[in-house]
Amino acid sequence: MLAPVHASAQGAPLRVTGAFVPAACKPALAGGGVIDYGTIFASSLNQMAQTTLADKSTQLTLTCEAPALFGFKVADERAGTAITSLVTIPNYDAGLKFGLGAADGKNIGAYSLQMTKQTADEGTTRLITSLDGGATWLLNGGAIASDSSVLVAFAGSATGTVPGAHTSMAVDTGPMATAMEHSKTSPGSRRAPAPGRWTRPPT
Template sequence: MKKSVLSLSLVASLAGTHAIASTTEMTVTGTITPYACTPTLSNNGVIDYGPIHAQTLDNFQLPDRTLTLSISCGAEAPISLIATDNRSGTASTTGDIHFGMGTYQSMPIGRYSMAFQNAQVDGQQRGALESLDGGATWKASNNVLMRDSTTAQDFRLAFGNTTPQPTTLLSATMRIQGSINKDLPFTDDIDLDGSSTIEIKYL
């Protein structure tokens, strides 16, 4: 969470005509924090494909899945989102929109992407916005793909018309699209092991 530290020192000296001059110092310190916002994902953030037979997949593409992202803020606040791939470097396709599923016998298992189109922001539908410069400028898009903050450090996702709309309650559908590495040896059971962290960034 972004923190702003406020530090102020006050020094005062008072002396009477015949008094000995003296000084005393008072220090005022504190921390100003933004309004707390809490994110939650439906199904505890778990996408479980269950047992998968590789031969039944169309071009090794996994079925699309969705989760609902909900954000509650203690007071109206302008926010954005980033995502960090906890399996960074294991995606079977290069590019910061692809998140990894771990490895099997040193081979990438697959990859997945996370996309947003719009959201309900305090009861009003708002489109998805993306920034590639840390929130300095914003671009509206019909489909914003999250980017791994490990490599795309200045990427931000938000919701609004042209700029992020401050919110107290936000609800958005996240679509997950995944695929399996076709070069895997499909002779053993292989566990998908994708993991990523979504973080709120205050603007």
């Protein structure tokens, strides 16, 4: 005759530990992000109309440790100094113009950015933007707003309409069209940098 076996169940905690680490992404601008027109003297400016400088361009690249959803905003470090009446890129309104700063209490001019030739993970993608922090997305023809309110991202494919997870991305930031006020109201000789700050918002 077999004696009954009694099993005594005692609590055994089960723990699952780990850490979630978002993929780190590193942005870079060719040439250190510097667009230098050199020294521009007042005597070289048109006396009656704006002076339009030669278009410039650079390239923005972003590399991530693993496929990641990312976006960025562009902020004008010299906000409030853009002369929005100047023509930079045709049909660009005031919200698409960045400031060149001021000298002797007078604003110098304005510039605008356009993004083209975007690729991601060695394939074609498309530029998209969000006006509501990423809740909805719209196609973007390349125009970049200067007030840092617009979130910019890249779709998952050439026909996508929502952000895709990428490990690498490259986009030309050009033409960058720069215009300076006519010499009758411009300050004296002045180097006219085109400053801007690229920031990756929290995700």
